Amino acid sequence: MMVLQNYANLENVLVGPHGEMYTASHHANETVNVKIEGVSVAAEEEDPLRIAVQEIKAEPESTLNELQPVHGEERQYSCDECGESFSQRFNLKAHKRVHSGERPFSCSMCYKSFSRQSNLKAHQRIHSGERPFFCDVCNKSFTCLSNLKTHQRIRSGEGPFSCDVCDKSFCEQGDLKKHGRIHNGERPFSCSVCYKSFSRQSNLKTHQRIHSGERPYSCDVCNKSFSEQGYLKKHGRIHSGERPFCCNICNKSFSEQGYLKKHGRIHNGERPFSCSVCYKSFSRQSHLKTHQRIHSGDRPFFCDACNKSFSEQGYLKKHGRIHNGERPFSCSVCYKSFSRQSHLKTHQRIHSGERPFFCDACNKSFSFVSNLKTHQLIHVDVCSKS
Structure with missing residues (x-):
């Protein structure tokens, strides 16, 4: 016989020695005698039969229920909000907190x-x-x-x-x-x-x-905070240098799976994003969005110094170097610096002797396209004289 004394308004789950579960509820200050398979033990004593108190504050009208296996019970308690049903009142009560917060x-x-x-x-x-x-x-x-x-x-x-x-x-x-x-x-x-x-x-x-504005996830290295743990994990790879996503074609690695997926389109030629105006297609949605500004004339990026506008943030950044004098690209031969990487690349042809631009008329080559265009005027003059 199990004796439960002075347990105020509890609903209990009783777990038997073989893992079977039973339920019982009772009022405050009542002594409840429950006979289970001839086992007699006080509530305080150690025994294979354990009491797991699941919920305090049982409903006042609760009475001693007939003991029955939890898994065999009818799901008679239903949630008014979503209709989900439960076999135990305390489970319904706990579930309702999902809706009430x-x-x-x-x-x-x-x-x-x-x-x-x-x-x-x-x-x-x-x-x-x-x-x-x-x-x-x-x-x-x-x-x-x-x-x-x-x-x-x-x-x-x-x-x-x-x-x-x-x-x-x-x-x-x-x-x-x-x-x-x-x-x-x-x-x-x-x-x-x-x-x-x-x-x-x-x-x-x-x-x-x-x-x-809550950002509960903070980086231990730079103290930058994030709204999602996943963003913090991705950010952490900046410090660790971890690039776990590898291209199986060129072996290039990436810090995010999304970057690998975008990169893969270089190899497979996939261009899933198409312009609805000219039907030009792109491998990235961001590239399509930038392209569409050609048709719309949208130039959302403005220079604070001269108010000139640009269709891309990258163009604004390059333009900004005119005002701030920044020249981040330096020649490794003569150390001359440039505001744009394309200007450095053009300059380096002076040292390398590369002359990639050819005249169609006489096959003469030039380092710069501007020099080629100047040269081509000679042939225009010859043709006009003849």
């Missing part, structure tokens, strides 16, 4: 708050360094049991939850549900500021930092 459990170290006490407990392991869950195969450790289970499924290649539309499989049912929104277009999470909607709550939370 209530996060009553706070970390005493960093003050981050959580909707569930179990999530707080898992979070606190970040500060303590505790990683109590170990993989039997590779001995890798985890702070959460769910992370270990996900890791084990990845190792085994198990993906028990499959999408009916595209057959993609997932280790977690929740991940399958989130994925399903790609196909059905569901976007249940909306921004209260601009009303933009998202398929995932995490995406909404990240988006909201645009409005709040």
Whole structure:
């Protein structure tokens, strides 16, 4: 017989010696006698039968329920907001915090708050360094049991939850549900500021930092901060020099997978972005956008010194050197410096003797196109005299 005394308004999950789960709820200051398979033990004593208190403040009308396995229970508690149903009232109550935004459990170290006490407990392991869950195969450790289970499924290649539309499989049912929104277009999470909607709550939370200006991820090297951890990770490669994405054709490496994908179009000739006016195509969307300014006449970049406008920021930067006198490109032979790299390249032909411009009439060569054009006037004069 199990005796539970003076536990105010608790709903409990009882876990048996073989992992089976049962539920019971009772009122304050009541003594509840529960007989389970002939086992008799006081609540304080150590025993294979453990009590996991899941929720405080049970509803006043709660009474002692007949014990039954959790997995066999009817999902009789439904959420008024989204219709999701639960077999336990405390699970419904915890779920409702997703909609209300209530996060009553706070970390005493960093003050981050959580909707569930179990999530707080898992979070606190970040500060303590505790990683109590170990993989039997590779001995890798985890702070959460769910992370270990996900890791084990990845190792085994198990993906028990499959999408009916595209057959993609997932280790977690929740991940399958989130994925399903790609196909059905569901976007249940909306921004209260601009009303933009998202398929995932995490995406909404990240988006909201645009409005709040929050940038919680800081670089340890230069102290630059970012709104997303992924941006911080990409930025970190500037300092580390890491370029993990490699082209299998020319072996050039990149810090981001997106850069590798764009680079790949050089080799495969893919130009997926087309101009709707002249149908010229480009390998990058940014190049198309720049090109379209030719048709629109848009010149959004202005010089602060002379108010001259440009269609590209790069052109403005080059122009700015006229005013500031900057000449960053130097000749390695005579050390003469230039404001533009193209001017340096032209100058270097003096030293190399390169003469890439040829006259069609007499085949004479020149270092500069301007010299070729001047020369061609000789042939024009000859033709006019004859």
